[in-house]
Amino acid sequence: xNLLNEVLARPSVITHWxxxxxxxFLPLARNARLLGRCRALFAAHDLADGVPQRVDxxxxxxxxxxxxxxxxxxxxxRHVARCLAREGIQLMALKGLAYLVxxxxxxxxxxxxxxxxxxxxxxxxxxxxxxxxxxxxASGEHDTYDEHYYRDWMHEVPPLRHxxxxxxxxxxxxxxxxxxxxxxxxxxxxxxxxEYTDEFGTRxxxxxSADLLLHNAIHLFMNDELRGGLRDVVDFRDLYEHFDAxxxxxxxxxxxxxxxxxxxxxxxxxARAAQRFAGLRTATEFDQALSRFAPSAPAAAxxxxxxxxxxxxxRPGMKRDALAVQAxxxxxxxxxxxxxxxxxxxxxxAFLSRRQRVAEGDLPG
Amino acid sequence: xxxxxLILDTGPFRVTVRSFDRTFLDTVRFFYHDGICTDPDPLVxxxxxxxxxxxxxxxxxxxxxxxxDGVRPFEPxxxxxxxxxxxxGLNWCIATSAHRYLMxxxxxxxxxxxxxxxxxxxxxxxxxxxxxxxxRGARLLCDEFGLLVxxxxxxxxxxxxxxxxxxxIEAIAAFDGSAPLGPTYPKTRKGRVRxxxxxxxxxxxxxxxxxxxxLLFPRYRAGQTxxxxxxxxxxxxxxLALNCFNYKLLGGDAFxxxxxxxxxxxxxxxxxSDLNQAVACLHGLAQGEGSHEPxx
Numbered sequence: 001x002n003l004l005n006e007v008l009a010r011p012s013v014i015t016h017w018x019x020x021x022x023x024x025f026l027p028l029a030r031n032a033r034l035l036g037r038c039r040a041l042f043a044a045h046d047l048a049d050g051v052p053q054r055v056d057x058x059x060x061x062x063x064x065x066x067x068x069x070x071x072x073x074x075x076x077x078r079h080v081a082r083c084l085a086r087e088g089i090q091l092m093a094l095k096g097l098a099y100l101v102x103x104x105x106x107x108x109x110x111x112x113x114x115x116x117x118x119x120x121x122x123x124x125x126x127x128x129x130x131x132x133x134x135x136x137x138a139s140g141e142h143d144t145y146d147e148h149y150y151r152d153w154m155h156e157v158p159p160l161r162h163x164x165x166x167x168x169x170x171x172x173x174x175x176x177x178x179x180x181x182x183x184x185x186x187x188x189x190x191x192x193x194x195e196y197t198d199e200f201g202t203r204x205x206x207x208x209s210a211d212l213l214l215h216n217a218i219h220l221f222m223n224d225e226l227r228g229g230l231r232d233v234v235d236f237r238d239l240y241e242h243f244d245a246x247x248x249x250x251x252x253x254x255x256x257x258x259x260x261x262x263x264x265x266x267x268x269x270x271a272r273a274a275q276r277f278a279g280l281r282t283a284t285e286f287d288q289a290l291s292r293f294a295p296s297a298p299a300a301a302x303x304x305x306x307x308x309x310x311x312x313x314x315r316p317g318m319k320r321d322a323l324a325v326q327a328x329x330x331x332x333x334x335x336x337x338x339x340x341x342x343x344x345x346x347x348x349x350a351f352l353s354r355r356q357r358v359a360e361g362d363l364p365g
Numbered sequence: 366x367x368x369x370x371l372i373l374d375t376g377p378f379r380v381t382v383r384s385f386d387r388t389f390l391d392t393v394r395f396f397y398h399d400g401i402c403t404d405p406d407p408l409v410x411x412x413x414x415x416x417x418x419x420x421x422x423x424x425x426x427x428x429x430x431x432x433x434d435g436v437r438p439f440e441p442x443x444x445x446x447x448x449x450x451x452x453x454g455l456n457w458c459i460a461t462s463a464h465r466y467l468m469x470x471x472x473x474x475x476x477x478x479x480x481x482x483x484x485x486x487x488x489x490x491x492x493x494x495x496x497x498x499x500x501r502g503a504r505l506l507c508d509e510f511g512l513l514v515x516x517x518x519x520x521x522x523x524x525x526x527x528x529x530x531x532x533x534i535e536a537i538a539a540f541d542g543s544a545p546l547g548p549t550y551p552k553t554r555k556g557r558v559r560x561x562x563x564x565x566x567x568x569x570x571x572x573x574x575x576x577x578x579x580l581l582f583p584r585y586r587a588g589q590t591x592x593x594x595x596x597x598x599x600x601x602x603x604x605l606a607l608n609c610f611n612y613k614l615l616g617g618d619a620f621x622x623x624x625x626x627x628x629x630x631x632x633x634x635x636x637x638s639d640l641n642q643a644v645a646c647l648h649g650l651a652q653g654e655g656s657h658e659p660x661x
Binding site for chain 1: 377379406407408409410412433434435436462463464465466613614615616
């Protein structure tokens with residue numbers, strides 16, 4: 001447990017903090033993109049007066065940035081929805097965007113780096129073509145291998161971006177890749193989803209409450225962008241607490257739905273991570289019901305160690321943790337690809353692709 | 366070699382800077398000796414480390430890399446440029462996170478508590494002009510950022526070394542033979558760079574806010590006589606909004622803050638070449654001489 005995990009579990013710890021603790025906390029919260037979340041947390045617990053001005057300036061600055069990006073995301077959604085409405089293609093908002101559309105608690109503080117959308121499998125080619133017609137282009141550079149990876153193995157088309165705007169658009173047709181071991185019947189998701197209409201007449205679907213949590217869990221434990229990890233764990237906690245208070249029998253229904261959709265293991269991992277690292281408190285009945293999805297004891301112990309390195313690093317960017325991140329990266333691919341396909345993919349990535357850094361001189365203006 | 370650290374107070378920000386490189390730390394001490402934090406248990410905004418790149422290349426062409434929160438967002442640079450890399454990296458940290466302020470991309474100086482804003486794109490001469498004004502007694506707020514508090518409309522100082530580029534270096538050396546200049550960095554990504562240390566008086570008042578009174582858009586034009594022309598508020602607002610680091614991000618708050626700013630400050634275009642002449646002209650403006658009434 002690092003200081004950020006402690007704050008999430010018990011915000012009042014900050015009343016005993018001095019400069020030393022705040023100095024350790026700031027880089028952790030900044031790196032996990034949870035500065036804005038922490039400001040809301042302190043306010044909700046009546047602790048705002050215990051936050052030093054210097055720290056609060058950072059929390060506040062981060063929230064300002066988040067609200068701006070949220071506005072950009074909503075605008076991009078309206079553009080996409082208008083384009084797809086031409087041919088009556090139904091659209092579902094996922095993850096951060098879904099929380100915004102449905103006005104769920106994370107919308108008060110959650111940052112987004114792109115928008116995630118889902119259309120029906122039968123509509124995805126038409127949706128992509130329409131978006132191209134309306135001006136969206138491939139975001140970043142993709143070689144033929146990347147194209148093949150997205151189209152044939154994953155559950156999405158290569159990321160798109162409109163040249164006039166900065167938001168990346170990811171269009172999916174399911175919550176998990178078609179080649180992975182977890183197969184989700186997307187029709188069941190559509191059947192349970194609710195439709196929202198905003199003040200501009202934009203119509204968009206959002207997953208029903210249990211499915212929102214299950215998607216969070218699937219994404220978290222199949223995702224290779226592990227840097228965003230703890231933020232998603234916090235989303236799980238915030239959504240769980242919200243629905244648990246708002247809907248009678250929610251926890252039971254969540255377990256039943258996980259069984260029905262075949263993603264109990266992901267739910268187990270996500271709930272466990274939220275309990276250990278984000279201060280989620282659940283009823284004993286829920287924990288017992290969940291234990292049926294647990295892996296073998298050695299596998300659970302290994303996973304606990306790996307997740308601790310990612311969700312509770314002592315300092316951001318620690319070398320010791322890099323190995324655990326690498327292991328989780330391979331694991332995330334392992335569960336979504338058959339072994340031979342995985343070996344080919346990782347070999348390709350290791351030899352042919354390089355990560356890009358921010359070029360010096362690109363001051364945002 | 367052991368890593369050493371210094372804690373610097375620079376306007377509203379406090380920075381820990383860590384490095385193994387003695388030369389680099391000596392340079393930091395030269396520039397910030399009036400701003401070294403003396404608090405025994407300080408809370409800091411940014412914890413920055415300049416790391417020397419490991420590997421075979423370190424013997425042939427040693428390199429340095431900027432690290433914040435354990436993350437290295439930029440490509441490594443030649444070791445001899447460690448100091449400009451630090452200054453530039455700190456600017457990046459501030460520009461990408463200090464959204465508690467509206468950040469004008471401008472040089473800012475003050476006469477007492479009355480601030481003069483010099484807004485301009487790189488190459489307009491705003492750093493050179495800020496440097497020259499400070500060398501003749503104005504208080505340096507900052508040569509690169511105007512940190513505007515949206516609620517109060519006041520500017521916070523951040524008196525840091527001014528990076529003079531290329532021919533500005535000679536211009537300032539000729540303007541004031543005793544200007545406290547640091548080492549020359551002949552080959553940086555922005556050309557030849559040499560920093561001017563801010564005056565002790567500017568650093569001593571590093572927490573004292575100032576009210577914007579004059580908004581100028583300077584333009585260096587070789588051979589031109591200093592010329593100050595009143596500018597209408599709408600044009601001034603538009604130009605200033607386009608030259609902020611986070612105007613769009615602050616949205617309505619930014620718009621209202623800049624409306625207030627152009628309402629309370631006189632707005633001008635300023636063409637100059639000779640620094641003595643330019644400084645005399647701006648001193649005149651600050652002292653209310655001549656007929657430089659703001660445009661209505």
